[in-house]
Amino acid sequence: MATMNDQSRPSAAGSGRAGRGGGGGDARPVTLAEALGVLFEQDLHPATGTSRHTIDSYKTTFRLLVRFLEHRRPELLPPSTPVERFDASLIEAFLRYLRQERGCSPATINVRRAAFGSLGRALQRRYPHLTAYSHSLLAIRSRKAPEVLVGYFELRELEAIFKAIDSSTVDGFRDLCMLRCLYNTGARASELCGLRLSDLRLCEPAHVVLHGKGGKSRTVPLWSVTTDLLRAYLKAARRTPKAGHEDFVFIGRRGNALTRQGLYKIARLHLQAAARKLPQLLRPELHPVCSFRHTTATHLWMAGVSLPEIQDILGHVRPETTMRYRALSLERKRHALDRLLALRSNKPHWAVAQTALEWTNSQQAIDWLERL
Template sequence: MMHNSAFQALVQNFFLKRLMQQRNLSGNTVSSYRDTFKLYIMFLQTEHGVKSEKIAMVHMNAEFVEGFCQYLIQKRGCSLATVTNRLAALKSFLKFALEQAPEHSDTIRQALIIPFRKQEKSVMCFITRNEFDAYIAQCDTNTAIGARDKLMLLLLYNTGVRVSELLSIRYSDIRNLYDSGNASIRIYGKGRKERTVPLWKTTAKYIQKCTESLNISGNDILFLNKNGLPLTRSGVTSRIEKLSQLAASQAPTLQEKNITPHSFRHSVAMNLLQSGVDISTIAIWLGHSSIETTHKYMVADLDLKRKAMESVGDCGNKTYNYKPSKDILEFLKSL
């Protein structure tokens, strides 16, 4: 059995060397991996009585990992998507461990062959211009929250930023704001990659008014909650859910859609695609590392066109190296 201190070192090297140095992952991604390990340690403690300082490689075998997946579903009520993400994080560590500690290859290989849960393919939701106008109509710009919400919606629908990217935007990231024809915004994406996206004239002009009225300038974060603290992912999701309910009365088609903050990103991609923008430019716009990621929008667009065609019918046819921390939890909390 691998000595516990060796296991501790393996985990720390995985985070510090593999994730942060070699792969240069963003802070949000590293945090997701960290949370997976914290949950796994909680699972070992509560379900098997294994204290964090006693965890060894044997506790990463197929039986334990499979049990963890069941624990997430049955005890924590996690979705299959969440379980898949947690399992993927553990498998990433196991692949690293296979390189660093080949003496445990039998244990590791058995855990690596655990299959991912099959998920129903979710329907990709898009927001039409009429639906977007209905969202904007729900924002009372006479209030700070309403003004902020309108700014949030405009940036989401204009730029297609991820929520994590939206929340990290500062006033200083906006370029040429008072030259609305050339205004743009600097975005820090996955893997600490930076890109610049142009802004509509209407978006730029609204940012001018909103930031002036809310006294946002310099290096200030653009989005704050009602308590003056940085807005969170859950805060954005909550506001989108609330605005969706209100906007549905004006745009009934929203009642049939499950709109999330990411739906705005899908919508930007589709708007660009249907406007004739080539797929490589869309990939750069959205910050995709591979055009293959962007290809799904072409497939989705084709599906939409096919459904439209089928609704009309087919003519003539009626059918169709260092000292590790003593406690693994101390290390994870420090990340």
Template sequence: MVSERQHVVDFLNYLMIEKNCSPYTIEHYEKDINDFTSFLKQQAIEGFAAVSYVLVRQYLVTLHEKKYARNTVARKISAMRSFYRFLNREKIIEEHNPFAMASLPKKARMLPQFLYEKELERLFNVSDVTTPMGQRNQAILEILYGTGIRVSELCKMQLRDLDLNVEIALVKGKGKKERYVPIGSFARESLEKYIQDGRKLLLEKTEKKSDALFLNYKGEPLTVRGVRTILNKLIEESSLTIHISPHVLRHTFATHMLNEGADLRAVQELLGHANLSSTQVYTHVSKSHLKKIYNNAHPRA
């Protein structure tokens, strides 16, 4: 008989192979399922098939008592709903999904955090571009901000995906979707320096051959976690007091593009958003930009 744990492993493999989910997403799904499994043990419930809608309501109460944010609760319930759909599809349990009727808490609408130009300038001046690691880090910053791609997309990039002569890159996005994005002159120059110099030196540290664009200090393909570590170090060295993730550079790209008058649908295409509503969250403007518009447009400003 297949164990409950094996069902979870099969589901995670399904997310990775068939749904092409990022390692970051899969990690969260696994944590959410493990949290629910721990709850079942506390309630002396054996097996996913024994879960009822009443028990799901009780689980929701437990999550609220632990003071989880609304977005976190919504994610946990959504993860379990997807897991049960998988169990139904594979006929592991009979056609019932106790999470199907659970109402998701309304997500808190947060404005995306972004960097101002002075903050970006400090960040871009940190790396020592005379070293292989410094050249790589500078290229990472330039391409994340210059294109708005996701960090998972950055880590998938191969040398053949770049055409620096025409300043364009092929990006492999979510759900195996591909798109072309333009590369700015600053990103192109950083990439040229890194590819011609730093990357070759990093590749010499291993006998393995790799077509991955970005390499770690061992000469192996850089991971999403590795990029996060690099960014944290750069933030620390730039003396910025804010916490940023690679996604903040994506937010900054979209915010700056729209603030300068870019078309919303063009930004949607560049970001690889399936729905325009995902892009509309960036239509907020900075206080300084708002004041500039007001001063230029209002007769009695």
């Protein structure tokens, strides 16, 4: 039998206040601080499999937003400000600020935009009354970014870079080992810097496990020259790591695991050194680190390796990403055009071209075309 207190107590269903994942009864204001807590502590927590780089990138986005608000909309800075006041028009103004005043590229703008899209999805799942606001964040248009041509190294350029490294020093030997690994495996900068001793297998069959985007891992075989370099590096050239960095393969001068920024500076230094003998290494489409990955893919394609195999080695999710590596080298393009010019002719290509200049009537021209 229910007591008077039981009868007078409102039920959870009729209280008008549902939980975070409730069916829409909770219409209380949600602050920006609470929204960011949901995003970073629940949706983007490393335990969910989100990449550490993604988390850091999104944190940078919201730090930049705070700097923007300090100068443009300081009244929105208090943590109690409802998240709905950060509407799509304000976010668009923030993205324009990044482009026009900070000089960010369209690709970077799209990365910043993605952070707000993730925030919108997180709010939509937990606060049904914010569905319209969430949709407005998701509707922010992306910027059209021009496709950036990342160049690759010809074989003689690659050898020039390796020869420019003074491998008689501890750091020089480490650098040679790193760049050789980049070329052998086609690893991304983050994958190489995050490489751990437990990811290496230097006995037969030698291979390395790379941990890529989205928590996906792949196994890449190692050439004997790469394996020998790694063995020698680990035995005699690896610096003593600091506490917490013992399992990382590549260690910097201060005992920390090498960072992507550190790898970029090292690769750029050796690229510039090699360019003293090969000035073409300074062409703008070459990237000190990314071009090694592009070189691996392009050389594999030129060697006759199929695109699905290249996709597996590089860890691409979409085949379309791998398709861009089908470009031929300039040397192969030149040979291809020479073969076209001399097709079905026993004469050298310059002689075939000369016959084109010796036409005396239209029939001779037609006969020449028939022989092609």
